[in-house]
Amino acid sequence: MKSKVLFAGAVSVIFANAAPAQTELTMWYHGAGNEVESRLINQIVDDFNASQSDWAVAIQSFPQESYNDSVVAAALAGDLPDIIDVDGPVMPNWAWSGYMQPLPIDEAAYADFLPGPRGVWDGKLYSIGLWDAAVALYARQSTIDALGLRVPTLDNPWSEDEFMAALDAAKASGDFEYALDLGMAWTGEWYPYAFSPFLQSFGGDIVDRSTYKTAEGVLNGDAAIAFGEWWQNLFQGGYAPGTSQDPADRDRGFIEGKYAFGWNGNWAAVAHMAEVDDMLFLPAPDFGNGSTIGAASWQFGISASSEHPDGAAAFIEFALDDKYLAAFSDGIGLIPSTPSAAAMTENYKAGGPLEVFFGLSEAQAVLRPVTPGYVVAAKVFEKALADIANGADVADTLDAAVDEINADIERNGGYGH
Amino acid sequence: MARSRLTESNAAGWGFALPAFALVATFIILPFFFAFAFSLTNQRLISPNPTEYVGFQNYRNLLGLGLLRIAPVRDDAGEIVRDANGAPKYPRVRTFTRNNPDYPQYQGMREWFGWRSGDDRVVVLARDVIFMKALVNTLIFVAVVAPVQGGLALVLALLINQKLRGINVFRTIYFMPVVVSIVVVSLLWRFIYDGNDGLLNNIIGALTFGLFEPRDWLGDPGTALGAIIAMSIWQAVGFHMVIWLSGLQTIPPTLYEVARIEGANAWQTFRYVTWPGLRNTAILVLIVITMQAFAIFAQIDVMTNGGPLDSTQTLVFQAVERGYGKQDISGGSVISVILFLIVLSISLLQRWLTRERH
Numbered sequence: 001m002k003s004k005v006l007f008a009g010a011v012s013v014i015f016a017n018a019a020p021a022q023t024e025l026t027m028w029y030h031g032a033g034n035e036v037e038s039r040l041i042n043q044i045v046d047d048f049n050a051s052q053s054d055w056a057v058a059i060q061s062f063p064q065e066s067y068n069d070s071v072v073a074a075a076l077a078g079d080l081p082d083i084i085d086v087d088g089p090v091m092p093n094w095a096w097s098g099y100m101q102p103l104p105i106d107e108a109a110y111a112d113f114l115p116g117p118r119g120v121w122d123g124k125l126y127s128i129g130l131w132d133a134a135v136a137l138y139a140r141q142s143t144i145d146a147l148g149l150r151v152p153t154l155d156n157p158w159s160e161d162e163f164m165a166a167l168d169a170a171k172a173s174g175d176f177e178y179a180l181d182l183g184m185a186w187t188g189e190w191y192p193y194a195f196s197p198f199l200q201s202f203g204g205d206i207v208d209r210s211t212y213k214t215a216e217g218v219l220n221g222d223a224a225i226a227f228g229e230w231w232q233n234l235f236q237g238g239y240a241p242g243t244s245q246d247p248a249d250r251d252r253g254f255i256e257g258k259y260a261f262g263w264n265g266n267w268a269a270v271a272h273m274a275e276v277d278d279m280l281f282l283p284a285p286d287f288g289n290g291s292t293i294g295a296a297s298w299q300f301g302i303s304a305s306s307e308h309p310d311g312a313a314a315f316i317e318f319a320l321d322d323k324y325l326a327a328f329s330d331g332i333g334l335i336p337s338t339p340s341a342a343a344m345t346e347n348y349k350a351g352g353p354l355e356v357f358f359g360l361s362e363a364q365a366v367l368r369p370v371t372p373g374y375v376v377a378a379k380v381f382e383k384a385l386a387d388i389a390n391g392a393d394v395a396d397t398l399d400a401a402v403d404e405i406n407a408d409i410e411r412n413g414g415y416g417h
Numbered sequence: 418m419a420r421s422r423l424t425e426s427n428a429a430g431w432g433f434a435l436p437a438f439a440l441v442a443t444f445i446i447l448p449f450f451f452a453f454a455f456s457l458t459n460q461r462l463i464s465p466n467p468t469e470y471v472g473f474q475n476y477r478n479l480l481g482l483g484l485l486r487i488a489p490v491r492d493d494a495g496e497i498v499r500d501a502n503g504a505p506k507y508p509r510v511r512t513f514t515r516n517n518p519d520y521p522q523y524q525g526m527r528e529w530f531g532w533r534s535g536d537d538r539v540v541v542l543a544r545d546v547i548f549m550k551a552l553v554n555t556l557i558f559v560a561v562v563a564p565v566q567g568g569l570a571l572v573l574a575l576l577i578n579q580k581l582r583g584i585n586v587f588r589t590i591y592f593m594p595v596v597v598s599i600v601v602v603s604l605l606w607r608f609i610y611d612g613n614d615g616l617l618n619n620i621i622g623a624l625t626f627g628l629f630e631p632r633d634w635l636g637d638p639g640t641a642l643g644a645i646i647a648m649s650i651w652q653a654v655g656f657h658m659v660i661w662l663s664g665l666q667t668i669p670p671t672l673y674e675v676a677r678i679e680g681a682n683a684w685q686t687f688r689y690v691t692w693p694g695l696r697n698t699a700i701l702v703l704i705v706i707t708m709q710a711f712a713i714f715a716q717i718d719v720m721t722n723g724g725p726l727d728s729t730q731t732l733v734f735q736a737v738e739r740g741y742g743k744q745d746i747s748g749g750s751v752i753s754v755i756l757f758l759i760v761l762s763i764s765l766l767q768r769w770l771t772r773e774r775h
Binding site: 069072075076093096097098099187242243244246249375376379380383386387390391392395396399400403407408411412413416 | 459461462463464465466509510511514515525527528546611612613633635636638722724725726727738741742743744745
């Protein structure tokens with residue numbers, strides 16, 4: 001016994017001599033392949049490692065497409081790093097599944113954050129984001145003028161009738177291939193992120209948020225069916241390109257004048273402004289229950305298996321500095337999480353070209369359903385919207401989606417709600 | 418010969434076979450038993466909840482069918498309400514399948530297909546319509562691909578089995594799609610099938626002097642599956658061509674000489690010399706194509722994701738979508754087990770049909 005203790009002591013002495021006294025923390029990040037993003041995150045890591053002598057963060061980046069799969073696989077294998085980043089709506093699933101632990105940082109550190117970047121589940125903060133994303137209706141001032149339309153504002157957005165009148169006018173002008181580009185080529189999370197706020201504005205939702213136990217009545221109620229019929233008409237009525245839209249048209253179509261209006265995120269705004277002189281970013285139409293857009297983007301959290309949550313929390317708190325928030329915003333066009341950081345950025349400061357997005361995010365953002373079941377519900381919702389766009393019966397399709405979501409909730413024992 | 422040949426084989430032989438046996442056991446046989454075990458539980462990909470045994474509930478959820486006879490709507494006078502075209506109006510199926518205490522057995526089912534029978538409408542309900550559509554699509558896919566791909570490959574093999582100058586160029590060209598990754602091929606064909614200015618639309622447009630209306634091949638439920646079938650046949654035809662070719666080259670040239678001396682024409686030579694000589698090759702090609710066709714996944718995943726309107730759903734795509742995408746390992750396992758049983762029975766049937774008759 002004694003010799004063992006001695007041996008352990010000797011080993012620790014050797015290590016203490018050979019390596020710096022910093023404890024290594026591992027971290028995974030989803031942004032591999034994006035040079036600017038990698039540079040920014042590495043800068044934070046380097047600054048943190050140099051700023052104190054207790055911890056040394058080692059970062060490993062993954063391509064976004066395979067990031068979630070890698071985390072799930074690592075969790076199954078019990079091989080998660082200390083710090084992970086997580087897409088906001090997916091966080092409750094990972095927290096519930098036991099991959100993540102609550103984030104032990106002081107509430108004062110994020111008191112002035114936008115609601116979107118705060119990853120709260122079950123009353124506890126699990127993740128926090130340096131930025132948020134927002135969606136707006138892309139338009140040209142010249143198009144609005146030519147069609148004789150009113151410019152909607154945050155206080156006074158277009159109503160459904162005004163919005164459809166605008167699309168009709170654009171369609172009737174004959175100047176465009178389609179009046180509206182919804183980005184149907186972007187399959188995956190774009191559908192629930194970008195389109196479920198329309199459903200909410202109609203008065204429906206993906207699941208009943210009062211209990212999170214059922215989707216009956218909210219995803220197939222009268223409001224949802226009204227939404228579905230409106231949605232179907234956008235495609236069957238020839239206003240918008242459908243699910244087989246060419247991804248290249250999604251990226252360039254508005255710029256090239258194929259589409260009169262576009263429903264697109266702030267991440268595409270800089271590229272559009274570079275080529276279109278009179279860009280306008282308009283708030284979402286109000287279909288009866290307010291003008292809403294989605295919220296929450298990638299956030300940082302601590303894995304459940306981490307042995308050093310204090311060190312991981314120290315890193316995350318370090319990264320929440322306004323200067324890093326501003327750097328990410330300037331680098332890749334994201335919305336900084338705090339007003340003070342927004343004031344430091346090129347695009348979101350007062351009078352900045354994208355200032356409107358900060359306002360949109362602040363005023364209209366609604367989180368996607370905060371439940372571990374969201375991961376499945378999102379896929380069901382995506383398929384339902386694609387089917388309705390392709391002409392499926394609205395009520396039957398929404399019924400089927402409700403059944404599938406409810407069956408999944410039941411099979412998972414209510415997901416802990 | 419009381420001792421089995423198995424036990425007489427030398428140790429070195431088993432030693433060489435061991436790595437392959439171990440890999441096959443670890444990655445094919447063991448996972449299959451896992452899949453069967455999972456299909457009887459509510460196993461999730463990730464979940465803090467314990468796994469529970471649910472018996473054959475997953476199979477019932479997948480395979481449940483029902484038949485519903487719906488009487489037309491009648492007005493107060495008892496007359497059938499008809500629409501502008503004179504077709505009777507029927508109550509919606511959802512009024513029977515959703516929260517209707519009179520029809521508890523149909524709760525949660527959906528209409529798969531239906532037809533008119535007298536004034537009534539008969540509807541086949543399925544508990545899992547998507548699975549049923551995936552099953553039908555997969556069977557159609559196999560039924561078209563197996564004979565067409567096999568036949569086309571034989572024709573190509575006959576064409577390139579000639580002693581001509583530069584025949585290797587043709588062999589290379591025909592074989593090329595097999596070497597390219599199926600994902601890359603699928604991406605390329607997405608451009609070819611593009612609805613606006615795709616290559617296919619342009620070619621047909623040019624051939625018909627602009628009379629042809631451009632089609633959205635993958636975006637139309639009527640053409641999407643056909644488009645994927647055509648592309649899949651083209652992609653793998655070269656592989657089977659090579660197998661046919663190897664079969665052709667095992668037929669002794671003396672037989673052809675005899676046929677020529679006997680005065681057989683080209684068809685007779687094929688019918689009585691070539692085809693009998695290809696017998697075992699034909700069995701191999703047929704079984705391999707059938708198995709590969711049942712496993713169709715990558716084309717769907719890249720080109721259509723099962724859409725539009727489930728017209729290109731397939732079994733393997735649904736198994737992956739459920740097991741991994743929707744984190745429902747038990748649901749994916751059930752489909753895998755059912756697919757295994759289908760492929761197994763078809764293979765056994767093919768073996769029996771093509772057996773040596775004495």
